[in-house]
Amino acid sequence: MSWKTAYRSFYYAGAEEPDDIALDPETTALLVIDIQNTYLDPKDTPEETARWQPFYERMRKTVIPNTARLIDECRKRKVEVIFARIACLKPDGRDRSLSQKKPGFNYLLLPKELPEGQIVPELEPRSDEIVVTKTTDSALTGTNLRLILHNMGIKDVICCGIFTDQCVSSTVRSLADESFGVVVVDDCGAAATDDLHRRELEIINMIYCHVVSLEEVLTFFR
Template sequence: MTEPDSPGPAQLAQPSGETALLVIDMQNSYFELPGLADKKDAVLACVNELIRAAHDAGRPVVLVRTEHQRDGSTWTLNMRADRQGFAFPGTEQAAFLADLDTRDHVEIVKTRDSAFHGTGLKAALDRRGVAHVLVCGVSTHSCVAQTAITAFAENLHAAVAVDSVTSDHAELSEALLQFLHEEMRQPLLDQAAALALLHEGWPADDPTQPRSTTS
């Protein structure tokens, strides 16, 4: 896949506003899917590396997870059509992966793909002075992309850590990452650049225009 390259460290000077790490749906329910089960270890290692970097830099870490009520009151339209819910409160499905680094985090529980929809995420970011977010987790083509799109709508600069996301639908994922870059002007960062972003902060000079190259 050809992706826009990430900004180098020289482009990552800190402007006003904090940078936060958003970790999306790193919980047991999603990795039960056949297309994601064999990707768990690789993406978990990368996500944990980002979490450690954020903590080292003193940046907020937000862990987002999906949880639905058994009575169907929080189910999405496709869940209702299938008459099947998941990630019920108190179940292993709803819990974070056992090896996920969960120290010192803000926890957000959602019922839709976007971590902003019907949650206190924007208020939690505002309280911490966050103007920029780095998004990682699962799934690239659904919850990661929808969260990044809503961040744009909320006037937050967002970037996606492409080595720390994964999906069971490669074609959709590629299309949506390209959409985020071209239409939302959101950088797609490899692991090294994502770590640099957390350590050094967001680009001060036009953060919507990263350099492009073949990755």
């Protein structure tokens, strides 16, 4: 099944197939969202670490290797590679948005210099690649990324990263509202479970973005 018919929600079950996508490297950016060391660390208890094991396996076996390849392919094509990461600017985290202060999974006190908050080594940004630090779920709302993209003449954004149902989805919706063309790469991202990942892709597909595979997105470049 191709991207034109996959991930259809109830709203788009009978919709016409979308037009072919053509990406111009000069006006396209790759945005890698929140693939940071902290999310690969063991949890507080062995039981919780075991519960997250499918996520760790997807990250190590699929998401990180595929994202590394996507980054490499974009660099070869002179596509702008941009990274977004969660980190607070104040040691006590009082600059974080409310969504990142709530108790539970989303609570993360991560001062910007800590090793846990850095991009994973396999995807290390180059010295001339932009890394935006966000204290919100959306990389557009919480940074000057919107201005950066406009200043560089970017029209289309390829998104990948974690978590599909949280920061990725929030960023994608913000980009769509700003009239960027958005492509989300299915096998370069993850949610806590595969079910949450797939369900969120179905929700955002066709209206806020087009969901595609790594192999498919590489055929879109002119």
